[in-house]
Amino acid sequence: MHVPDGFLDAPTSLATAGVAAAGIAIALRGARREVDDRIAPLAGLVATFVFATQMLNFPVAGGTSGHLMGGALAAVLVGPYTGLLCLTVVLAVQSLLFADGGITALGTNVVLMGVVTVVAGYVAFRGVQLVLPRRLSMVAPAAAIGALVSVVLSAATFVGLYAVGGAVPIPLDTLLTAMVGVHTLIGVGEAVITFLVVASIVSVRPDLVHGARRVLDVRTLETRVAA
Amino acid sequence: MIVGLLVALLLAGVVSLWASASPDGLNRVAGDLGFAGAEQASGAQDGPLAGYEVAGIDSRWSGGVAGVIGCLVVLACTSALMLLRKRSTPRTVGGE
Numbered sequence: 001m002h003v004p005d006g007f008l009d010a011p012t013s014l015a016t017a018g019v020a021a022a023g024i025a026i027a028l029r030g031a032r033r034e035v036d037d038r039i040a041p042l043a044g045l046v047a048t049f050v051f052a053t054q055m056l057n058f059p060v061a062g063g064t065s066g067h068l069m070g071g072a073l074a075a076v077l078v079g080p081y082t083g084l085l086c087l088t089v090v091l092a093v094q095s096l097l098f099a100d101g102g103i104t105a106l107g108t109n110v111v112l113m114g115v116v117t118v119v120a121g122y123v124a125f126r127g128v129q130l131v132l133p134r135r136l137s138m139v140a141p142a143a144a145i146g147a148l149v150s151v152v153l154s155a156a157t158f159v160g161l162y163a164v165g166g167a168v169p170i171p172l173d174t175l176l177t178a179m180v181g182v183h184t185l186i187g188v189g190e191a192v193i194t195f196l197v198v199a200s201i202v203s204v205r206p207d208l209v210h211g212a213r214r215v216l217d218v219r220t221l222e223t224r225v226a227a
Numbered sequence: 228m229i230v231g232l233l234v235a236l237l238l239a240g241v242v243s244l245w246a247s248a249s250p251d252g253l254n255r256v257a258g259d260l261g262f263a264g265a266e267q268a269s270g271a272q273d274g275p276l277a278g279y280e281v282a283g284i285d286s287r288w289s290g291g292v293a294g295v296i297g298c299l300v301v302l303a304c305t306s307a308l309m310l311l312r313k314r315s316t317p318r319t320v321g322g323e
Binding site: 035085 | 248313
């Protein structure tokens with residue numbers, strides 16, 4: 001969903017750049033608490049994986065394709081602050097080196113595919129985790145639901161931005177229906193990929209998964225009580 | 228960790244050759260609703276890696292090579308950023 005230059009007017013792009021910068025500043029502060037010797041190499045890997053996976057457009061209905069955004073995945077794996085930093089690096093490299101997503105639209109893309117997917121994905125993930133039983137096997141399903149929510153909200157946020165500063169006047173309800181419709185399908189793909197990646201890492205190294213820590217803490221406590 | 232990196236490189240370098248070339252969700256909607264024409268060429272359009280093609284390589288592997296280069300750049304940038312974050316933890320003197 002990389003927004004090219006020209007879809008949104010200059011004031012809107014400037015505003016989203018400001019929001020993106022604020023988000024990155026908050027993430028840089030917050031990441032200090034998340035990044036330790038284990039998370040640091042994992043963050044590099046997560047960013048690389050998100051970049052690679054974003055090249056893999058999968059077909060959805062009717063000659064349209066979509067690709068992983070990765071915000072929810074990154075947030076669950078390395079934490080939301082570090083996750084946003086990972087996504088920011090990916091989006092900046094795509095924009096500057098590969099001309100994928102505009103340069104004046106970079107702030108917009110960091111907001112849509114970074115801030116919104118990370119925050120929405122992580123909040124939904126945590127919310128689902130509260131409801132589901134605290135088991136390791138529930139981490140991946142919760143991440144998958146977070147992934148679906150993140151993509152749909154990202155698409156809806158684009159419509160909101162377009163309502164403010166869209167280049168060509170078009171009926172917004174039509175735009176909202178079209179964007180949310182197609183991105184619900186893409187969101188299902190995002191959920192499947194996120195589920196598979198999180199499930200496979202949780203099965204091998206649950207201690208590396210940020211979103212599994214609370215579950216692991218509980219498990220340790222239970223073991224001690226039983227002993 | 229190494230396995231994960233190899234998987235990423237394989238995805239970007241090889242599997243990407245079979246990625247769908249259809250327009251993505253946003254581009255499709257932009258085309259259908261008539262605001263695709265508002266797109267302006269990116270300032271990075273003439274770069275050596277623009278459009279996931281390496282300038283000078285014409286074969287179908289061009290995209291794969293571009294993907295591998297992209298992976299390494301992303302890995303390097305993120306690792307550098309993480310190193311900076313770790314250094315500014317309260318354990319070290321100074322920092323921000």
